[in-house]
Amino acid sequence: MSGILDELRALRAGDLPTHGGRTLAYVYDSGLEGLDELAASAHALASSANGLDPTAFPSLLKMENDLVGAAAALLGGGVGSVTSGGTESCLLAVLAAREGRPDVVEPNMVLPSTAHAAFHKAAHLFRVRAVEVPVDPVTFRAAPEAMAAAIDSSTVLVVASAPSYGHGVLDPIGPIAAAAASRGVRMHVDACIGGWVLPYARRLGKPVPEFGFGVEGVTSVSVDLHKYAYCPKGVSVLLHANAELRRGHYFASARWPGYTMLNTTIQSTRSGGPLAAAWAVVREVGDEGSLRLAERTFEAVQRIRDGIGSIDGLRVLAEPDSTLIALAATTEEFDLFTVADEMRERGWYVQPQFAYESSPVNLHLTVTAANRGGETEFLADLGASVDAARAAGPVVVDPEVAAFVAALDPETLTGEQFAGLLQAAGLGGGEALPVRMAEINSLLASARPALRERLLLEFLGGLYRA
Numbered sequence: 001m002s003g004i005l006d007e008l009r010a011l012r013a014g015d016l017p018t019h020g021g022r023t024l025a026y027v028y029d030s031g032l033e034g035l036d037e038l039a040a041s042a043h044a045l046a047s048s049a050n051g052l053d054p055t056a057f058p059s060l061l062k063m064e065n066d067l068v069g070a071a072a073a074l075l076g077g078g079v080g081s082v083t084s085g086g087t088e089s090c091l092l093a094v095l096a097a098r099e100g101r102p103d104v105v106e107p108n109m110v111l112p113s114t115a116h117a118a119f120h121k122a123a124h125l126f127r128v129r130a131v132e133v134p135v136d137p138v139t140f141r142a143a144p145e146a147m148a149a150a151i152d153s154s155t156v157l158v159v160a161s162a163p164s165y166g167h168g169v170l171d172p173i174g175p176i177a178a179a180a181a182s183r184g185v186r187m188h189v190d191a192c193i194g195g196w197v198l199p200y201a202r203r204l205g206k207p208v209p210e211f212g213f214g215v216e217g218v219t220s221v222s223v224d225l226h227k228y229a230y231c232p233k234g235v236s237v238l239l240h241a242n243a244e245l246r247r248g249h250y251f252a253s254a255r256w257p258g259y260t261m262l263n264t265t266i267q268s269t270r271s272g273g274p275l276a277a278a279w280a281v282v283r284e285v286g287d288e289g290s291l292r293l294a295e296r297t298f299e300a301v302q303r304i305r306d307g308i309g310s311i312d313g314l315r316v317l318a319e320p321d322s323t324l325i326a327l328a329a330t331t332e333e334f335d336l337f338t339v340a341d342e343m344r345e346r347g348w349y350v351q352p353q354f355a356y357e358s359s360p361v362n363l364h365l366t367v368t369a370a371n372r373g374g375e376t377e378f379l380a381d382l383g384a385s386v387d388a389a390r391a392a393g394p395v396v397v398d399p400e401v402a403a404f405v406a407a408l409d410p411e412t413l414t415g416e417q418f419a420g421l422l423q424a425a426g427l428g429g430g431e432a433l434p435v436r437m438a439e440i441n442s443l444l445a446s447a448r449p450a451l452r453e454r455l456l457l458e459f460l461g462g463l464y465r466a
Contacts (some may be wrong), residue, residue: 016349021370021378029370030230030293039232042280043273051270052263060272063279067225070282071237074199075191075221076213078239079246081264082275085234086192087118088266089222091250092238093188094122096220097157100186101250110157112142113357114166116190119159127157137358140164140318142171148179151336155185162198162211164193166353166364167317168324170194170211177217186219186245192236194322195223200294201322208321219245228323230285230293231278231367244309293369295325300371307379313386317362325365326353334389336361337438337445342385344435348378352437354445354452361445393429395442402446410454418458 016023021031046059054061055141068080083089098107108129111119115132121129133146142160151158158180160171173189180187189211191198202208212221221239225231240246254260261268287294301323308314308327313334329336340352340363351364371378405421413421434440444452 010015013196017347019370020348021368021374023349024365024371025349025368026366028227028230028366028368030285030368031296031370031372032230032285032289032293035230036232038284039277039281043232043277046276047271047273049272049276051275052268057272060275063272063275064202067235067275067279067460068237068239069193071223071225072239074212075195075239076210076224078213078221078241079243080237081246083236083238083247083265083279084267084270084274085226085236086116086190086222086224087121089192089224089236090118090188090190090453091122091125092265093220093222094119094128094157095126095246096240096245097186097188098126098128100245101156104154104156106154107156107233108152108154109145109157109159110155112118112147112161112171113251114140114142114171115145115159115161116165116166116192118189121466124214131155134357139169139357140167141169143174143218144175144179147176149187151179151183155183158185158187159336160187160189162189162194163320163322165193165324166356166359167326168320168322169318170198170209170321173209173211173215173218177215179217181217187217188220189215189218192222192224193227193324195221196225196290197228197294197297197323200291201298203291204298206298213239213241225282227283228294228297228368229278229290232274235274235278247328288436296369296372297367300369300375301325301367302377304365304367304371304378307375308382311383312387314382315392317359321391323367325367325423326359326362327365328360328362332394334386334393335395335438335442336363336389337395337441338389338392339363339382339385341436341438342388343381346381346385348381352441354441356449395438397439397442397446401443405443405447405451408447408451410451413454415458421455 018027019029021029049057049060051060064082067082072078083341102108108130108131110133112135113132114135120130131150133150135142160173160176163170177187198208210229219241222236226233226235250265301320304314305320305325308316313329313331314327317328340350341349350354353362353364355361
C-alpha cells in the first residue's frame with residue numbers, strides 16, 4: 001500500500017500548493033498546526049457512514065445540526081442543511097424558491113451582474129430565467145433601484161452577494177431585501193465567501209453592515225465552511241428563515257419498490273467524512289480561534305491592499321469590503337496576463353479574470369490567514385512580475401485573428417471546427433494547460449463570453465478523455 005501512496009504523492013507534487021498562502025484562489029489555509037491531521041482523522045472515522053438515512057447514522061444528524069446551529073448563530077438564526085459546497089447551496093436556494101411558487105409558469109430570478117456563476121447554473125438546470133441587472137460601474141455593487149425595477153410578477157427570487165467573488169464588495173443588502181419583501185419575493189444572500197468571516201470582522205471593529213437574517217426581507221443565506229471556517233472541502237450550509245421556506249429543496253419518492261427515498265439536498269448518498277471533518281475543525285478552532293484567524297486575515301488584506309498602491313502600474317479595482325482583492329493595471333505598457341505568468345514562475349498563483357461590463361481584465365486574490373507574515377515577499381514578487389511584464393510589453397493578438405474569433409457563432413460551429421480553434425489557441429491535444437498562459441488568455445479575452453464558454457467546454461472534454 002505504501003507504493004500507492006508514494007504514487008499519489010508524486011501526482012500531487014504537480015498540483016498548486018494548498019498550504020502556505022501561495023495559491024490565492026481555490027484553497028483556504030488557516031496556517032494552524034495540526035488542524036489538517038485532526039480533520040483527516042475525523043474524516044476517516046465517519047467516511048463510511050452514509051448521510052442518506054439520519055436515523056441509521058444519528059452521529060451524522062447531530063453533527064449536521066451542530067454545524068447548521070453554528071452558522072445560524074453567526075448569521076442571525078434560521079434553519080438549514082449542510083451541502084457539498086457553495087454551488088449546491090445556491091442551487092438549492094433557487095430550487096426552493098421555484099418550488100415555493102408553483103403558480104408561476106415561467107419563473108425568473110433577479111440578480112446583479114456580479115452574482116456568482118452558480119446562479120446561472122441554477123437557471124440552466126431548473127429553468128428559472130436569470131434577469132441580470134448591471135451593477136454600479138465604479139463600485140461594482142448592485143444597484144438597489146435597478147434591482148427593484150427588474151422585479152415582476154414572475155420573479156421568485158432576488159439575489160445579492162456578501163461579498164461578490166469578482167471584486168470582494170458587499171452589495172447593499174438592506175434596500176434590495178426591502179424591495180423584494182415589498183413584492184412578496186424571496187431574497188437570497190450569497191455569503192458563501194463572507195458568511196463565516198465577516199461577522200468576526202464586525203467584532204474586530206470593522207464597519208460591516210448587517211447582511212443576514214437581521215435584515216428584514218432576507219429569506220435565505222449560504223455560507224461555505226470550507227472557506228473561512230477553514231474546513232476541508234466540501235462543506236457548505238444553506239440557511240432559511242424558517243422550515244417552510246426550506247421544504248422546497250427537500251425531496252421524497254415512494255414511487256418504486258425499494259425504500260422511500262428522502263433527501264434534504266441534491267445528493268442521496270453522502271459520505272459522513274466531510275461533515276465529520278468540518279464538525280471537528282469548527283469545534284477545535286472555536287469562537288475565539290475564528291476571531292483570531294479573521295484578525296490575521298484582515299491584517300494581511302490591508303497590508304497587501306496598501307502595497308498594491310505602491311507598485312507602479314497597479315491599482316485596486318474596488319475597495320475590498322472583505323478578504324478578496326481585485327487588482328487592475330493603470331497603463332497599457334504591460335499585460336496582466338503576463339503578470340500572472342511571472343507570478344507563477346515565482347511560485348505564486350493569482351487568478352486572471354476577464355473583462356465584463358465596466359470591469360476590466362484584473363487579477364483576483366483570495367487572502368487567507370496563512371498570508372499573514374508573507375505579505376512582503378508577495379508584494380516584492382508582484383512588483384518584480386510587473387517589471388518583467390513591462391519589459392516584455394503587452395501581449396498582442398493578431399487583429400485578423402481577433403476579428404475572425406469575434407465573428408464566430410458558437411451555436412453553428414462543429415466539433416471539428418472547435419478542435420481546430422483549440423489547436424490554434426494552444427489548447428489542443430487533450431493535454432494540460434501550458435504554464436505560461438498570457439497569449440492564450442489574451443486570445444480568449446477577445447472572444448465573446450458564449451464563444452469562450454464553448455471553447456473551454458470543448459477543452460474540458462478533451463482533458464477528461466478516459
